[in-house]
Amino acid sequence: MPETQDQQKFVYDFTEGNKDLKDLLGGKGANLAEMTNLGLPVPPGFTITTEACKVYLDSGAEPPALRDEVSAHLDALEAKMGKKLGQADDPLLVSVRSGAKFSMPGMMDTVLNIGLSDQSVAGLAAQAGDDRFAWDSYRRLIQMFGKTVLGVDGDLFEEAIEQAKHAKGVTVDVDLDAADLKKLVGEFKDIVAKETGRGFPQEPREQMDLAVRAVFDSWNGDRAKLYRRQERIPHDLGTAVNICSMVFGNLGPDSGTGVAFTRDPASGHQGVYGDYLQNAQGEDVVAGIRNTVPLADLEQIDQRSYDQLMQIMETLETHYKDLCDIEFTIERGKLWMLQTRVGKRTAGAAFRIATQLVDQGLIDEAEALRRVNGAQLAQLMFPRFDHEVASGDTVQKIGRGIAASPGAAVGKAVFDSYTAVKWSRSGEKVILIRRETNPDDLDGMIAAEGILTSRGGKTSHAAVVARGMGKTCVCGAEELEVDTKRRRMTVPGRDGKDGIVIEEGDVVSIDGSSGKVYLGEVPVVPSPVVEYFEGRMHAGADEADELVGAVHRIMAYADRVRRLRVRANADNAEDAARARRFGAQGIGLCRTEHMFLGERREKVERLILAHTEEERDTALGELLPLQKNDFVELFEAMDGLPVTVRLLDPPLHEFLPDITELSVRVALAESRKDHNENDLRLLQAVHRLHEQNPMLGLRGVRLGLVIPGLFAMQVRAIAEAAAERLGAKGDPRAEIMIPLVGTVQELEIVREEAERVIAEVEQARGVDLKLTLGTMIELPRAALTAAQIAESADFFSFGTNDLTQTVWGFSRDDVEASFFTAYLEKGIFGVSPFETIDKDGVGSLVRAAAQAGRATRPDLKLGVCGEHGGDPESVHFFHEVGLDYVSCSPFRIPVARLEAGRAAANGR
Numbered sequence: 075m076p077e078t079q080d081q082q083k084f085v086y087d088f089t090e091g092n093k094d095l096k097d098l099l100g101g102k103g104a105n106l107a108e109m110t111n112l113g114l115p116v117p118p119g120f121t122i123t124t125e126a127c128k129v130y131l132d133s134g135a136e137p138p139a140l141r142d143e144v145s146a147h148l149d150a151l152e153a154k155m156g157k158k159l160g161q162a163d164d165p166l167l168v169s170v171r172s173g174a175k176f177s178m179p180g181m182m183d184t185v186l187n188i189g190l191s192d193q194s195v196a197g198l199a200a201q202a203g204d205d206r207f208a209w210d211s212y213r214r215l216i217q218m219f220g221k222t223v224l225g226v227d228g229d230l231f232e233e234a235i236e237q238a239k240h241a242k243g244v245t246v247d248v249d250l251d252a253a254d255l256k257k258l259v260g261e262f263k264d265i266v267a268k269e270t271g272r273g274f275p276q277e278p279r280e281q282m283d284l285a286v287r288a289v290f291d292s293w294n295g296d297r298a299k300l301y302r303r304q305e306r307i308p309h310d311l312g313t314a315v316n317i318c319s320m321v322f323g324n325l326g327p328d329s330g331t332g333v334a335f336t337r338d339p340a341s342g343h344q345g346v347y348g349d350y351l352q353n354a355q356g357e358d359v360v361a362g363i364r365n366t367v368p369l370a371d372l373e374q375i376d377q378r379s380y381d382q383l384m385q386i387m388e389t390l391e392t393h394y395k396d397l398c399d400i401e402f403t404i405e406r407g408k409l410w411m412l413q414t415r416v417g418k419r420t421a422g423a424a425f426r427i428a429t430q431l432v433d434q435g436l437i438d439e440a441e442a443l444r445r446v447n448g449a450q451l452a453q454l455m456f457p458r459f460d461h462e463v464a465s466g467d468t469v470q471k472i473g474r475g476i477a478a479s480p481g482a483a484v485g486k487a488v489f490d491s492y493t494a495v496k497w498s499r500s501g502e503k504v505i506l507i508r509r510e511t512n513p514d515d516l517d518g519m520i521a522a523e524g525i526l527t528s529r530g531g532k533t534s535h536a537a538v539v540a541r542g543m544g545k546t547c548v549c550g551a552e553e554l555e556v557d558t559k560r561r562r563m564t565v566p567g568r569d570g571k572d573g574i575v576i577e578e579g580d581v582v583s584i585d586g587s588s589g590k591v592y593l594g595e596v597p598v599v600p601s602p603v604v605e606y607f608e609g610r611m612h613a614g615a616d617e618a619d620e621l622v623g624a625v626h627r628i629m630a631y632a633d634r635v636r637r638l639r640v641r642a643n644a645d646n647a648e649d650a651a652r653a654r655r656f657g658a659q660g661i662g663l664c665r666t667e668h669m670f671l672g673e674r675r676e677k678v679e680r681l682i683l684a685h686t687e688e689e690r691d692t693a694l695g696e697l698l699p700l701q702k703n704d705f706v707e708l709f710e711a712m713d714g715l716p717v718t719v720r721l722l723d724p725p726l727h728e729f730l731p732d733i734t735e736l737s738v739r740v741a742l743a744e745s746r747k748d749h750n751e752n753d754l755r756l757l758q759a760v761h762r763l764h765e766q767n768p769m770l771g772l773r774g775v776r777l778g779l780v781i782p783g784l785f786a787m788q789v790r791a792i793a794e795a796a797a798e799r800l801g802a803k804g805d806p807r808a809e810i811m812i813p814l815v816g817t818v819q820e821l822e823i824v825r826e827e828a829e830r831v832i833a834e835v836e837q838a839r840g841v842d843l844k845l846t847l848g849t850m851i852e853l854p855r856a857a858l859t860a861a862q863i864a865e866s867a868d869f870f871s872f873g874t875n876d877l878t879q880t881v882w883g884f885s886r887d888d889v890e891a892s893f894f895t896a897y898l899e900k901g902i903f904g905v906s907p908f909e910t911i912d913k914d915g916v917g918s919l920v921r922a923a924a925q926a927g928r929a930t931r932p933d934l935k936l937g938v939c940g941e942h943g944g945d946p947e948s949v950h951f952f953h954e955v956g957l958d959y960v961s962c963s964p965f966r967i968p969v970a971r972l973e974a975g976r977a978a979a980n981g982r
């Protein structure tokens with residue numbers, strides 16, 4: 075082989091690669107090489123590397139050395155096969171297959187039978203002793219090459235085939251004979267000539283080179299580019315190209331092609347799973363052109379190949395130590411392997427397979443943790459539709475869209491936001507159905523059980539907002555025709571069946587995990603995994619709990635290795651108890667604002683309206699025992715575990731009546747000359763406290779500093795509750811957290827006052843409360859001055875929701891509903907920064923503040939209490955940054971535990 079100038083090797087024979095060279099050879103090429111080296115029957119071939127592609131993409135031309143290197147490998151291949159590419163009397167044919175490191179939509183489809191020409195088609199026929207086969211192969215080449223390499227509209231070829239079948243009065247392609255196919259070849263060539271202005275290339279090497287270049291070019295197709303941007307796959311990886319000698323499944327009934335899984339991708343059970351199609355080539359088996367048979371039937375059709383395939387599947391599974399999927403072809407009774415890769419699987423199967431493989435001794439516990447993920451666990455925790463009913467006759471499946479936000483929702487169909495709100499206020503459950511949603515639909519979306527749209531994908535407004543709200547959503551169910559004006563939706567009739575009309579008020583059920591839409595009520599059953607976490611179901615009780623048993627074991631592995639502790643965001647004893655059952659190791663965020671709502675609102679109003687010190691003290695005095703009781707219950711539920719209580723955070727207007735409503739009330743009273751002194755004062759206060767940007771207004775520590783006695787009352791309630799628990803032989807571990815601090819001075823003032831109050835309570839009760847005082851880091855300034863702030867804080871808790879808002883300078887409520895869709899579609903975000911922490915921006919502040927804080931105070935406790943605390947990718951980031959704990963909503967706790975375990979198992 076000629077040495078390239080810079081010694082770089084651009085072409086690897088299948089015998090030269092292996093499965094770990096995916097960066098260089100792409101997934102398909104690396105696995106073809108691996109199978110070759112395992113001694114499995116892979117048709118010989120070679121792979122052009124991603125490096126060659128990169129040169130092409132950078133410079134607009136193949137690397138100069140590539141042509142010779144390909145020639146050398148082609149020579150070797152020809153020597154091995156004993157025939158030359160396109161040789162007239164006995165042609166070597168090859169396939170040209172793209173294969174990047176990650177499989178992605180929009181890459182060039184494989185072209186089979188390269189090397190056939192007007193000349194060699196006769197040679198192929200003679201060699202095979204089968205004219206029909208040769209002409210069938212040739213027409214496939216022109217069709218595939220025409221469409222994917224030359225860019226001819228594929229429908230033109232399909233139409234010609236349909237006409238040929240019609241003319242002959244047959245319905246399937248196998249009923250076209252050699253003469254018909256030969257005629258088709260002529261027509262196909264005419265199509266190519268007409269559409270491209272030149273004839274179908276007859277030179278075999280030119281066919282191959284053009285196909286290779288087309289693969290390179292497809293890397294920068296629009297669909298591939300968009301996909302990469304959204305999935306954050308770098309644009310400079312490039313794709314490899316595989317040249318693989320052809321084997322033929324279309325050589326008669328003793329030939330065929332199939333796909334197989336080494337285990338059931340739905341249950342994880344071992345067995346025979348796959349499909350087979352006799353006398354067929356390539357994609358026929360998945361294209362649905364004829365009915366396939368279950369793989370098990372191959373045993374009857376071709377016992378020897380079947381046995382060999384079973385053997386190979388076992389070899390592959392043992393070798394890859396995982397479920398593999400496989401493409402194979404049988405040519406006249408000889409089995410060939412054309413592809414394998416670690417196969418996709420359902421969430422439940424992922425857990426079962428991981429533990430099965432541990433039991434088989436194929437993988438260890440750390441590897442089992444890598445084989446599952448939090449998204450899968452979350453999926454298993456959603457309630458689901460009763461399968462029996464969903465597939466029975468009492469409900470009707472009427473459509474399927476994109477599974478945009480998981481869960482199962484049932485309700486009456488409504489077609490506008492106003493009705494959704496109205497009906498839900500009167501206690502009805504509703505499903506909001508729109509063609510697509512926009513910011514005006516927000517109230518309706520909040521009111522609805524679930525959202526269904528007929529347009530839009532995973533980044534549409536409906537999908538983004540529903541995910542943000544944790545609400546079930548199916549979007550883009552295109553077969554549904556939504557008519558919001560007439561308040562109905564129709565499913566058009568098909569195949570002689572009548573259409574269906576769904577009117578406002580009809581009950582529909584939507585499955586946000588599968589995208590399925592039903593007319594009628596599908597009962598919702600609880601997730602067995604949640605039943606298990608709740609302690610209502612025990613692992614290993616019966617067969618149905620194979621899944622639960624697997625989850626149980628994997629969670630145990632995760633808990634054993636993880637370094638991050640997991641706490642809950644919980645505001646009351648009930649949530650706290652649930653969180654504890656789910657494995658919470660404390661409360662990372664107890665918000666006290668809910669304790670100020672409901673019937674207590676009036677007392678808060680009095681506090682806000684207080685003119686004199688006396689009035690204020692009375693109001694605070696009334697709130698104190700109520701607050702104290704809340705804390706007693708909470709500390710009891712979390713006995714022995716830390717509970718971080720955040721002092722009051724939200725802007726005061728949230729506790730006051732709505733400005734418009736109150737203004738109307740006062741105006742009406744005025745007109746009746748019926749003055750209500752209290753309402754007047756209230757209105758004044760409401761005006762005074764009304765803010766343009768409440769998110770940036772009078773809230774958090776600022777409240778504590780301008781409303782004398784407020785924080786002191788809260789601290790006293792916490793201290794007395796803790797003292798009471800101690801008196802009851804409990805083990806309260808309260809941590810007092812000051813929100814929205816921007817400078818250490820704020821913290822110092824609050825701290826001094828708090829310490830004074832605590833000392834008073836300790837002295838009065840004769841106890842040592844061991845309360846700690848810390849702060850949230852949720853403003854950029856706090857993060858930037860973390861070294862100073864740590865001087866006055868026992869702990870930091872990163873409030874990543876507010877930190878994200880303040881670092882980006884946008885408010886979540888406003889942006890999610892307005893421009894996030896556009897940003898996601900343009901690929902500016904791969905995912906909303908409120909879902910997964912923005913590592914480069916917000917994350918780097920977290921990292922720096924954590925380091926600075928620890929530098930000041932090495933024992934500073936560090937946690938996070940934003941919603942990111944339950945997001946898988948973010949959990950890995952917090953692990954890496956070295957935080958002590960994450961805190962998330964009770965329902966996300968298992969996900970956080972699992973991901974914390976996975977982060978530790980990755981050994982970083």
Ligand code: ADP
Pocket residue numbers: 117168169171172183184186318319320321322355356357401402403412413
């Ligand atoms: P994809 O990535 O879409 O699966 P592949 O490169 O695997 O594309 O090829 C598409 C189809 O053609 C598959 O069914 C594959 O098994 C078949 N195929 C690819 N190369 C050959 C070959 N050399 N001989 C026979 N069939 C082939």
Ligand code: MG
Pocket residue numbers: 401413
């Ligand atoms: Mg394939």
Ligand code: MG
Pocket residue numbers: 813814852873876
């Ligand atoms: Mg906050």
